[in-house]
Amino acid sequence: MPNAYRWAGAPAGGGRRGPGRAGRRAWRRRSRRAQVSAVATILGLLLVVTVIANYLSTTLPNTMGQNDLQHELQVENQISELSALVGAIGTTQAVGAEVSEPLTLGSQGAPPFAGPDGASLVPLVTLNNTTGNYPQSTFSFTLSGQTKALASSGSAGFVVRLWNTYAPAADVAFDQGAVVFAEAGGLPIFLVPPSISLSSGVLTVFLPRFSNSISSESGTGASDILLRMVSTAPVTIPSAGIALAAGSNIVITVVSPFAAAWYAYFAQSTLSSYVTCTGPNQVCTALLAAGGLAPLGTVTLTIPVSVVTKLQAVTTTFSTSIA
Secondary structure (H helix, E strand, O other): OOOOOOOOOOOOOOOOOOHHHHHHHHHHHHHHHHHHHHHHHHHHHHHHHHHHHHHHHHHHHHHHHHHHHHHHHHHHHHHHHHHHHHHHHHHHOOOOOEEEEEEEOOOOOEOOOEOOOOEEEEEHHHHOOOOOOOOOOEEEEEEOOEEEEEEOOOEOEEEEEEOOOOOOOEEEEEEOOEEEEEOOOOOOEEEEOOEEEEEOOEEEEEEEEEOOOOOOEEEOOEEEEEEEEEEEEEEEEOEOOEOOOOOOEEEEEEEEOOHHHHHHHHHOOOOHHHEEEEOHHHOOOOOOOOOOOOOOEEEEEEEEHHHOOEEEEEEEEEEEEEO
């Protein structure tokens, strides 16, 4: 009977499978690989974004905050060193002597996400926008019934205003020989106190002045502050038969936008019994408002000669320049 038996080899309708089915399977495999690749890319991007976001929200502020504080400390040290150099040549009365000190205006940055924070160098005399005049400080005493005064002239300081982004903005000032740190919301304090002291009956006074206002600078670079002594006026009493008049007073007056620092310092020294402070808006004790500067205050020391066995006073004048 025809076709009663069929060879068990190739299936009916034999022949090789067509290319369509294999192509579909290859396409499915490529599709799955593409999907896995896309998911991996998205997860990788999410990981990168998470790492960057964590860096920007945590690591960067901490790093830049430390950079701002390190810069603040650097400026404090530089101005304190300048104060020490001024005092050293002032007491030697070396007219013509020069001193210089670098001043770093910019902090260290954290590229590429944050650049350095800058600062501005401003003469204090230009910041007098409140009351009185700056410095207008005087030193007077009486000899044989006649009052002698060593009056101030010119400027007497400058301030570096730190434009901190990741730390509170602050001011570091050279104020009539002293170095002051000031921050809004607090009281100004001395980093280097003034050279005015009374010890064992010896009254020592050193008051430096600038014959010209220091030039303004701003940015993130570095500058050199150059000072040259142009004159000095030393006083030593008793000397060569000269004595302070009995019953008189030695009067030292300091006018400053940082009067609270001057007043607090003298109030805690051996001169505490002789200090007074006057000025508007409780300037002698009030916290600094935004901007870091208070109205000018006047701090006065009225020292009876009965507690002074010797007076050693020096006032000096320096010319200033910026390199």
